[in-house]
Amino acid sequence: EIDAERMAANLESTRGLVFSQSVLLALVGAGWNRDDAYRLVQRNSIRAWDDGRQLADLLSEEPELDLSSEQLAACFQPESMLEHSAVVFERLEKLEL
Numbered sequence: 001e002i003d004a005e006r007m008a009a010n011l012e013s014t015r016g017l018v019f020s021q022s023v024l025l026a027l028v029g030a031g032w033n034r035d036d037a038y039r040l041v042q043r044n045s046i047r048a049w050d051d052g053r054q055l056a057d058l059l060s061e062e063p064e065l066d067l068s069s070e071q072l073a074a075c076f077q078p079e080s081m082l083e084h085s086a087v088v089f090e091r092l093e094k095l096e097l
Helices: 004-013 017-029 034-051 055-060 071-074 077-084 085-094
Strands: none
Touching: 004 055, 017 071, 017 085, 034 055, 034 071, 055 071
């Protein structure tokens, strides 16, 4: 049984930190050096956790960030994490357990 409201609440409780990899990959895709992208995401992730703020909000205020608001918002869409889920389920079905 899937409780969509509970799932949304769980995602919200992370302050957006579960999407930090998506932001990192978007920055690298936009031409950032991986270490610089990591430092920016890590610094803001720590602030989000320590200050009780949403990572997306902190990143939107980040002067160094050169992603558009649309690109940043796309990083925080749960659907993006499901992009390859069908492949995972196909592989699981092929396993002999």
